[in-house]
Amino acid sequence: MTTIGYALTDSATMLRRSLRHMIRYPSMTVILVGMPIVLLLLFVYVFGGTLGAGLGDPAGGRGAYVDYVVPGIILMTVASAAQGTAISVATDMTEGIIARFRTMAIARVSVLTGHVIGSMIQTLISLVVVVGVAVLIGFRPTAALGEWVAAMAVLALFTFALTWLSVAFGLVSKSIETASNLPMVLVLLPFLGSGFVPTDSMPAGLRWFAEYQPFSPVIETVRGLLLGGPIGSSEALAIAWSVGIALFGYLWAQRLFNRRTS
Numbered sequence: 001m002t003t004i005g006y007a008l009t010d011s012a013t014m015l016r017r018s019l020r021h022m023i024r025y026p027s028m029t030v031i032l033v034g035m036p037i038v039l040l041l042l043f044v045y046v047f048g049g050t051l052g053a054g055l056g057d058p059a060g061g062r063g064a065y066v067d068y069v070v071p072g073i074i075l076m077t078v079a080s081a082a083q084g085t086a087i088s089v090a091t092d093m094t095e096g097i098i099a100r101f102r103t104m105a106i107a108r109v110s111v112l113t114g115h116v117i118g119s120m121i122q123t124l125i126s127l128v129v130v131v132g133v134a135v136l137i138g139f140r141p142t143a144a145l146g147e148w149v150a151a152m153a154v155l156a157l158f159t160f161a162l163t164w165l166s167v168a169f170g171l172v173s174k175s176i177e178t179a180s181n182l183p184m185v186l187v188l189l190p191f192l193g194s195g196f197v198p199t200d201s202m203p204a205g206l207r208w209f210a211e212y213q214p215f216s217p218v219i220e221t222v223r224g225l226l227l228g229g230p231i232g233s234s235e236a237l238a239i240a241w242s243v244g245i246a247l248f249g250y251l252w253a254q255r256l257f258n259r260r261t262s
Contacts (some may be wrong), residue, residue, distance in 0.1 A: 036074075051070070
């Protein structure tokens with residue numbers, strides 16, 4: 001078997017390990033998917049009537065707001081799952097399992113690859129649950145099949161980027177507690193973007209940050225694709241941010257992993 005073949009086989013083994021951890025300890029998945037659902041219900045049923053009236057939609061109210069806020073909740077779900085990735089990686093690095101892997105004839109790249117692919121599967125499951133709850137409470141996307149595929153592609157690329165960044169967060173952390181705190185900034189960014197209110201309602205300085213931070217173009221792209229609204233340059237910005245974050249996260253994670261396992 002070639003070197004690439006061994007790497008693929010070992011990566012598949014590490015992926016099975018990650019999936020078994022997810023099945024044996026479902027509490028992490030429940031927590032990661034539970035927070036976005038709680039926030040969705042909170043914003044729709046508590047604040048939705050007031051916030052929906054300020055969207056400029058003639059229908060206004062809670063029904064308009066649930067369509068507006070769901071893309072932001074979707075991105076918060078992605079960020080929450082990335083937090084779980086950092087915790088999982090930090091757990092491996094602090095509990096000695098990596099030292100055991102070093103004594104085994106396995107491809108080094110497979111350890112991180114298993115975490116990344118496992119996290120993306122966990123994120124997909126979380127997204128299906130969150131979108132299902134959103135539909136139950138009134139979310140009504142107008143997207144055709146092609147637009148759904150495009151939205152999922154954008155989300156998959158951004159998820160891949162945040163996952164590698166969170167792997168690096170897990171590797172740089174000296175404890176599990178630190179790993180759980182570092183990605184919190186990712187969970188907060190949808191609040192400081194266009195996820196919950198339009199950016200033009202914000203003060204000038206905050207509006208500038210909200211419009212140019214990485215989450216806003218992804219949210220606007222997903223919102224436009226699912227609800228038939230304008231996208232403009234958001235799609236190109238979303239892809240550029242995703243590629244940049246993915247490259248930075250991958251290189252940082254590989255450097256940290258090589259340093260800690262050398």
